[in-house]
Amino acid sequence: MRAYWSFFKIRFINGLQYRAAAYAGIVTQLAWGFMYIMLYHSFYRSNPSASNMNISELSSYIWLQQSLLALFMTWFLDNDIFESISNGNVAYEVCRPLDVYNMWFAKSCATRVSKAVLRCFPILIIASFLPETYKFSMTSSIYSFILFLISVILGTIVVVGYSMLIYIFTFFTISSMGVRMTMVMIADFFAGGLVPLPLLPEYLTKYIYFSPFAAMQNTPFRIYTGGIPSNEAISSIILQLFWAVILILVGKLIMSKAMKKVIVQGG
C-alpha cells in the first residue's frame, strides 16, 4: 500500500508543477462555461416551463462540471500508459514486484486530482461573483456538502475504474485510438458530460440513472445543486460504491487475463 501511496504522491506533486497550463485551462474552462450557460439561457427563454432543472441549478451544475473537468472527464487519459503498452515498456512495469493495476490506478487518480486542485478554486470563486442566474451558488446545507464530497471521491473512483478498462483493452488492440474514442464518447454522453442528464428525455434517463455513467459526475453535481434531495442521496451514493467495486473487479479480472498473454512489442 505504501508503494502505491508514494506513486500517488510523486504524480500529484509532478502534476502541480504545470501552473502555466493550469492558467490556460482556467481561462478556457471559464469561456466554455459561459458559452454553455448562455446557450441554455436561450433555450430556457424560448420555453421556460419545459425543464425540470431550474436555471440557477443548471448554472451551478455547469460551473462544477467545468471546474472539476479533470476529475470526471474520461478523455483525460494518461498517454504514458498507452505508449508503454504499444512500445513494450510495459514489460518493465510487469517485472516490478507490484501490481500493475494498482499502480496505474494510483497514478491516474493522482494526475486527475492534481489537475483539478489547481483549476477548480479560481473557476468556482470567479463564477460565484457572477450575476444571479449565471452564478455558482452555495449548496443548501453542510450536510449535503459532506454528501457531495463523499460522492465526488466515489465518482472519481468510478471514472478511473472505467478509464482503466480503456487502458486494458489497448493490450488487445495495439492501436488504441478507435476503442478509446468510442468508449470515451459513450461515457461522455451517458454521464451527462455533453448535456446534463435531467435534460435528456425520461425514457432514456430512467435506465441511465442506474448505469455506472450516471455514477460519475451526475450524482455528485446533482447532490450539490439539490437535484438529488438529501434523502435519496444516500442510495445514489451506495449505487456509486457498487459500480466502483464492480469496475475495479472487472478491470482486475481482465487485466490478469491480458497479462497471461501479453505480447511485448519490439525490444
Add this chain to the structure above:
Amino acid sequence: MRLYFKYFSIHLRSAMEYKTSFVLTAIGQGMTTVFSFLCMYFLFDRFGNIEGYTFNQVLLCFSTIFISFALAECFARGFDRFSTIISNGEFDRIMLRPRNEIIQVLGSKIEFSRIGRLIQAIFIFIYGITTCNVGWTLGKIFTLTLMIIGGVFLFFSLFMIYATICFYTIEGLEFMNVFTDGGREIAQYPLNIYSDWVLKFFTFIIPLAFVNYYPYLYLIDRVNENKVLYMISPVCAILFIVPAYVLWKIGVRHYKSIGS
C-alpha cells in the same frame, strides 16, 4: 501543389496499411458528430425551439459548420502538431528545403480518420437540407457553397494562427481551443441566441458570423433588403486568411531555432 498531393498519397497509403485500426478510428471520430447531433435533438425535443428557430433550421447551421470544420481539420492537422515540429527542431529542416514551408508543415500529418467525421457531417447535412423547408434557388445553393468554403478557410486560418503562436511560446496553447473547437461548438446555433457581445466578437474579431449567421439568415428567408450583401458575406471569412498569413510570415521571420 504537386508536392502536397505527393504527401497526400504517402499518408493515404500508410493509413491503409492498418485497415482495421483506420476503420475503428474513423468510427470513433464520427461518434463525436453523432453525439453532438443527439444532444441537439434531445434539447429541441424538450424545449421545442430556440429563439424561434426550429430544430431543422438549426440543423442546417450545425451541419455546414461541421462539414467545414471536418474538411479544414483533415488538411490542417499538420498545424496542430506544430509545437512538436518546433520543439524537436524539425522546422530547421523544413526551412532548409527549397519549398514552401506551409505545404511541408501541412504535409507532415494528414488525418484521414477524420473522414469519419466528414461522412457523418455529410449525412446530417443532407438530412438538414431535405427537411429544413428552404425553397432552394440557385442563389441559395451558391450561398451555401460559399458558406462551406468560407468555413474551411476560416478554420484553416485559425489553425494557422494557432501554429504561429507556437513560434513565440514553443508550447501549444490550450487556450486557442476556445476559438477552434469552441468556435465550432458555438456556431452550431445561430449566433444571435447568445449575448450581443458574442455576435459582435465573432463579427469583428473572428469573422465566424460571416460563415454561418449572416448568410444563414438569407437561407432561411429572414432578410428582406440588401440580399446580395448577405449572400456574399462569407467572402469576409475567406479574407481572414490574409491576416493569418501575414502573422505566419512575421512568425517565420521571428523564428529562432531552439537548437536540440
